[in-house]
Amino acid sequence: MPGKPFKLLPAINSSTAKTPLQEAQLKLFYLMLGANVLKGAIYLFDAISNHQGDGSGRAIRLMVTSTITIFILRRFPKIIYWGIHYAVVGTILHVYYRVFNQSVGADVVAMQAIFMVIISAFYGLGKKWGAVYTVIAFASVILVHYIPQRFTGLHALPQQLNDVYIAINCLVILMSHVYFHAVLYGNLRESELLNEKLAELAETKTNFLSTMSHELRTPLNSVIGIAGLLISDSANARQKEQLDVLKFSAEGLLTLINDILDINKLDSGKFELENAPFDLEHLLNGIVQGMMFKVEEKKLHLELTIDDAIKGKRYLGDSARLSQVIYNLIGNAVKFTENGEVNVQAKVLNSDHDSSTIRFEIKDSGIGISEAQQLLIFEPFKQAAVSTNRKFGGTGLGLSIVKQLVERFGSHIKLISKPGEGSVFYFDLVLHEDLSKLPDEAVAVNRSSxxxxxxxxxxxxxxxxxxxxxxxxxxxxxxxxxxxxxxxxxxxxxxxxxxxxxxxxxxxxxxxxxxxxxxxxxxxxxxxxxxxxxxxxxxxxxxxxxxxxxxxxxxxxxxxxxxxxxxxxxxxxxxxxxx
Incomplete structure (x- = not known):
């Protein structure tokens, strides 16, 4: 057993205290128990000197139990929680014994003991037990006026010894505040430093992502651009097919880069939607056309159904982000469908003179998703199962971005799915019609010229x-x-x-x-x-x-x-x- 038997404030090391709060609790407990040994010695001296040994038994018991408790706590520091309960209950019993004693009563020492109950209970056990034990301790000074029962046998200390007793209690109360004040403000300072480091880290991450974006997107610009030029020039069907693969792969890499950057923007709260006019029918046709290469490669059937009420109209919103949502959902459906079809539908649920509620639905005949897996797939960097990445690839970012973007649009992504029966993803958006658009004829002339x-x-x-x-x-x-x-x-x-x-x-x-x-x-x-x-x-x-x-x-x-x-x-x- 480390330390000397009567060392009142043993050193706290990493094996006895895991956190600053636990360390402060142990220090306070050791201090209170050490003080009990001193106070027991004072009572023992008074009992022998002034009362022919009467009361020496209580004094010895206090000293022995306090010393044993110190040794137990040093050997088993994890029982500190129950040790605090024991100490608080013992102090409350001492308060009642003192307050209801006919020779002492509710004196300064009793009030100090009540105060130590409050400190120990709140700092060591939390607000619930702190409130309970505080009420019980304070009740003694009220109940004494209504309960006639009184204890005998506790002798009041002479003035000089009583002053020493009060001084010891004051020291315990003072040091308890020193300990926990250090913990409180130490944690606040650490929190401030941590926040500063996190802010620096966030800024560093943003700068890094911006730099990496530039370094990755710059060569992709030439790869995609030159591939596009060669595709339009090439008369050789085989070369055109190979260039299509090259362009598709480069655009897939660009999508992945954008997904990573978008997750960072969404998490940092710096993401804003635009509000510009766009042709929804043209947007949906473009997305589906862009997915045809992958669809044909897997020999699937991709069908797009657009409500007649949508055709020929322009809406206000962030077309790029809406396109990203739908592109991700269709891409996800195609990825997890080995045989069968993928259906994309845009349907007007209701409308008034300048706005429409439109349901976007992507349905597939793929592998489906279990209820347990449905809880995971919208979380970033997570997929339905560990085997999913090995078989189908992907980062697990797509659906997370879809969820967050749809919520930014003021809606929620919904999912209906069963394993082996395919999946249906859908969401409803309220889109306002662009009433200031040019006539269709003027637009057509402007585009064609x-x-x-x-x-x-x-x-x-x-x-x-x-x-x-x-x-x-x-x-x-x-x-x-x-x-x-x-x-x-x-x-x-x-x-x-x-x-x-x-x-x-x-x-x-x-x-x-x-x-x-x-x-x-x-x-x-x-x-x-x-x-x-x-x-x-x-x-x-x-x-x-x-x-x-x-x-x-x-x-x-x-x-x-x-x-x-x-x-x-x-x-x-x-x-x-x-x-």
Whole structure:
């Protein structure tokens, strides 16, 4: 047994205290028990000196039981909870014995004992037992006025010994507050430091993800773009099939990257939905068409049913996020269906003059999901079973993102499924119709007309050689002769000698980045050069990217990888504006 028999405050080590609170509880308990030994010694001295030994038995019992309890706690520190109960009950009995004693009563020592009951019970046992024991202890000073029964045999201590007794109790009360004050404010300080570290970690993670996004999406931009160009050029059916596989795989990788980044955005609370007009029928047809390669590969049947009330209408909302939800659900259905079909349906449940409640439903004849597995599949990084990843692949992010995005839309994703009988995922969205849209004829004319871009003066700011190669091939197809700058300093130098209609500005470049280059362009002394139209091209997905683009004076923004049609639409818009 470590330590000396009468060491009143034994050292607390990692084997006896697992937490700062438990350490403080043990210290307090040792202090109170050590104080009991001293107080027992005082009573024993008083009994022998002033009362011919009367009361010495109680004093010895107090000293012996306190010493034994210290040894037991040092050997078995985990019983501290029950030890505190024992100590509190013993102190309460002492309070009642003292208060109801005809020679003592509710004196200062009794009140100190009640206070120690409160401290020990609340700090050591929690608020429930703290409240119970406090009421029981305080009840003594009230009940003494209504219960005539009195104890005898406890002699009041002489004034000097009584002062020592009170001083010992004061020391116990003072040290108990010191212990628990240190625990409280120590935990608060640790919490503050932890929050600071977590904030730093979150910022580091965000910066890392932004950097990784740029490093991964930049090469994907050239891979997807060049694959698209080759597909449109290739007359060889076999080469076209191989290029389709390449483009599909690259887009699948892009989807995975986007899923990881979206989980980070959703978890950080920095995710916001856009509200722009879109053609729902066109969106659904595009998603289904994009999935046909995988569907045909597995020899499945994919059917899309769109309510006639939806056709020809444009709605307001975040089409990109809605597309992501539906794409994930269809992709999930195709992945887990080996034979049979996948049905996609958009049906109007009810509508008024400017809004409709539309149910989106994806039904498959796949493997199905048990009730137990249904509790897991919407959690991030989890799949229905361990074997699921080995057989079907995936990260377990898709349905988690679907759930969170649908909730951001103000709805809930629902699931009906049984093992071996397929699954049905559905959700209802209230979408407002875009009443300010142009007539269909005007839209059709605008879409079909293509402006000659040959006279458009373009400056491309890009430092990635593969992207430069891809953009040159794209410009060649559009009859554009563009100048190339590999950093911001070169952009400024070329702008001094030439005028441009548009600058396609990459954000991350050496020497001088796109943000700072755009800022300096806007400060140019020549108003014509200072007002040059700037389109930001960036693979960064930082939450502040659009705000920073506007702050630095850029006119528009295209995320990499971008659709070729999106860039052409913007360039055509410039030509149309000039004409």
């Amino acid at each position: 293509e402006f000659d871009l040959a006279n458009l003066r373009v400056l491309l700011a890009e430092d990635n050689m593969m992207n430069i190669f891809f953009m040159k091939q794209l410009f060649k197809r559009w009859n554009i002769t563009a100048d190339i700058a590999e950093n911001g300093e070169e952009v400024l130098a070329l702008l001094e000698s030439k005028d441009y209609d548009v600058i396609l500005m990459d954000m991350h470049m050496p020497v001088l980045d796109g943000m700072e280059a755009a800022k300096r362009i806007r400060q140019h002394t020549n108003p014509l050069k200072a007002s040059t139209y700037i389109i930001a091209l960036t693979a960064s997905v930082s939450d502040q990217i659009q705000t920073r683009i506007k702050t630095h004076g850029m006119n528009d923004y295209l995320p990499k990888p971008f659709q070729l049609e999106d860039l052409r639409d913007r360039l055509q818009g410039l030509m149309q504006g000039e004409q």
